[in-house]
């Protein structure tokens with residue numbers, strides 16, 4: 169039991185939030201916060217060690233005094249909520265190790281001495297807010313700091329000289345300027361991208377004379393040694409280099425403006441944008457409601473200027489097994505909105521040559537340079553496996569990337585399992601469901617070889633990312649994206665980040681993919697929509713908990729989808745698959761089966 173005073177503190181904290189009555193309805197006085205029922209409260213040996221209040225749409229104020237009364241608290245997460253205003257006084261929480269505020273609307277400067285008494289801090293994630301002003305210099309005092317994520321804010325000024333042994337670092341997309349301190353130059357250029365005035369290693373932009381104030385001027389001794397003639401030569405060379413850089417940038421920006429214009433048809437069609445706000449993941453009818461339209465029709469600018477100037481080069485084909493197409497073909501295609509997922513919006517384009525494709529506008533991949541993106545896409549384009557959806561083409565712009573795949577008329581496993589309960593659903597017999605489970609396992613086995621060095625060879629495995637061929641052979645999509653996506657967005661939109669591994673310990677390994685596989689298996693066998701797919705956990709069935717309880721009470725048979733009842737002879741095999749799903753969703757990743765073992769066990773299940 170947690171001390172009663174700490175229960176009171178949490179209830180005080182709850183009061184400080186808006187709308188918490190519903191969202192934190194599980195926080196009630198007569199039940200211990202460590203009973204396992206209080207949403208977001210993490211305990212170890214009945215000591216409250218973490219508050220993981222992510223993805224809950226919380227807003228209002230945060231009663232930091234109440235939090236400071238919880239003595240064992242080490243992790244505080246408010247990731248992806250709606251808090252606004254200046255940073256709360258978290259600097260009162262002297263023993264905190266992880267402070268995660270990513271994706272809120274916090275704004276304004278952070279006091280320079282904010283971190284001075286937070287000596288235990290290891291992880292600071294403030295990305296995706298509106299923090300401004302200088303990055304606090306007191307960060308340099310945090311000896312234990314391992315992860316610092318400040319990307320996508322409005323920080324300005326110079327980077328402090330951080331000398332700690334930081335493992336994960338990102339300040340991209342701010343307004344920082346000046347040289348990158350030597351201790352930080354070990355991080356890749358993507359960690360600094362989107363700051364127009366940063367210079368030095370690892371950016372390709374050397375610090376020129378305009379930043380001379382950041383460097384010590386040559387000492388009189390050096391002056392004497394080389395003489396003033398040497399200084400004049402350096403100044404002339406620098407001057408010429410600056411002129412050359414300006415000409416280069418002018419030419420580049422002209423080119424970029426042209427690329428932007430070329431793509432105006434697809435990316436700036438205001439009507440398409442408007443309807444793409446609607447999230448329509450399950451019913452196919454929803455796309456029909458939105459209606460059909462020729463994408464090129466609604467934008468004069470696009471059908472005119474874009475059409476005349478663009479060539480096939482605007483779309484880069486990485487796999488031409490279905491034939492080649494260009495931007496013009498896409499512009500003339502009839503478009504239907506399919507949905508607006510976490511990584512971007514998707515629409516179907518039916519081209520005149522009979523080929524229908526899905527164009528996915530990927531948001532928040534702006535960390536990636538064109539060359540790296542091109543190399544990744546070409547690697548994806550070379551994949552040939554029965555259970556993997558190979559992309560056809562891509563389009564790269566700085567602010568937006570498009571990803572084109574073949575349209576699969578049967579839709580996703582999510583749609584077939586839970587969508588309009590039409591004929592497709594009744595076709596989901598036990599043999600078909602087992603075929604789907606085995607196909608998913610084979611696709612994963614392939615990805616685990618092809619992307620074996622990735623932390624997350626899939627990373628976004630869920631039933632809407634399992635498409636079905638006409639014969640129900642499954643095809644995995646949206647795989648291996650993690651290295652391409654801005655971390656703050658990955659946290660919000662990739663399903664691996666919704667696993668207990670990440671929610672409780674902010675750690676991700678290949679075991680997170682195993683957990684996601686487990687959810688799909690339980691979904692296939694129970695026919696239930698997993699509550700895990702909702703970011704606030706509301707709606708659907710908590711399949712993991714339901715299966716765990718039923719197995720411990722030896723009521724497994726009740727879990728099988730009633731629509732599979734007439735496959736009674738295969739009951740043992742269904743229970744065998746259910747047990748694999750349960751093993752994959754074991755909450756402790758160390759005790760969870762490995763992907764290889766899970767795949768082997770799925771392959772063993774007989775009809």
Ligand SMILES: Nc1ncnc2c1ncn2[C@@H]1O[C@H](COP(=O)(O)OP(=O)(O)OP(=O)(O)O)[C@@H](O)[C@H]1O
Pocket residue numbers: 448449450506507508509510511512513514526528573574575576577579580628632633635645646661
């Ligand atoms: N190639 C495809 N053929 C047919 N339907 C597709 C195809 N690709 C995606 N879809 C469907 O279009 C809808 C929108 O897809 P999208 O990938 O944008 O979002 P999502 O899968 O719901 O979420 P996320 O972005 O997290 O993967 C989904 O229902 C998906 O199953």
